[in-house]
Amino acid sequence: MKVKKIVDLAWELTEDTPIYPGDPEPKITVATTLENDGYNLSGVYMGTQTGSHVDAPYHVRNAGKTIDQMDLSYFVGEAVVVRVTDKKAEEKIVMADILPYDDKIKEGTIVLFNTNWYKKRGTDEFFTHPYLDIEIGEYLVKKGVRFIAMDTMNVDRSVGTIFPVHNLFSEKNLMIGENWANLDKIDFDNVFVAAIPMNIIGTDGSPVRAIAMELE
Numbered sequence: 001m002k003v004k005k006i007v008d009l010a011w012e013l014t015e016d017t018p019i020y021p022g023d024p025e026p027k028i029t030v031a032t033t034l035e036n037d038g039y040n041l042s043g044v045y046m047g048t049q050t051g052s053h054v055d056a057p058y059h060v061r062n063a064g065k066t067i068d069q070m071d072l073s074y075f076v077g078e079a080v081v082v083r084v085t086d087k088k089a090e091e092k093i094v095m096a097d098i099l100p101y102d103d104k105i106k107e108g109t110i111v112l113f114n115t116n117w118y119k120k121r122g123t124d125e126f127f128t129h130p131y132l133d134i135e136i137g138e139y140l141v142k143k144g145v146r147f148i149a150m151d152t153m154n155v156d157r158s159v160g161t162i163f164p165v166h167n168l169f170s171e172k173n174l175m176i177g178e179n180w181a182n183l184d185k186i187d188f189d190n191v192f193v194a195a196i197p198m199n200i201i202g203t204d205g206s207p208v209r210a211i212a213m214e215l216e
Helices: 095-104 134-143 164-171
Strands: 003-008 027-032 041-045 053-055 076-083 110-114 147-150 175-178 191-194 205-207 211-215
Touching: 076 095, 095 134, 110 191, 134 164, 164 175
Parallel strands: 076 110, 110 147, 147 175
Antiparallel strands: 003 211, 027 041, 053 175, 053 205, 076 191, 191 211
């Protein structure tokens, strides 16, 4: 296997990284310095779902698997990019949007939804993103998809306390990625994705440095 190209799908992480309302605010501090201690070391505080991250089933269901219990095979594999960049604020992504990709979505395929909403970070509109219709979630589960990701802060609508796609994927012990970026820069067809979470015991998710690779 030879990698021809790599696209970084992760946000940069700073203290100004947008967060879901109510989540812990990220904090990056200087713990030691070369001048005073002989080495540089930073302290980082953030939520498990700050920036580009993955949601484990435990995120919305106490009986769901935590991130350390998920098999790592879920986080690497061939991927399909579903282009839905015409969607407007709080508009559903529906079956008609994904059916053109039906023949490319097979068991184990990682499905990436490209809305370009990540470009709205720092604006109020960022929080009124497009989201997935539950019918799409049900369709992907039947197809054998184990991992989906999106370049919005939520695959569901970020209003209220009802998150149908999260609930469905949690019940099936499947994975969701959110706050990804640069899906529009994947300009090749043979896409291979890797998004390995930290091995944090007993938690609802983890930040990831997700990448898309073009393979020969």
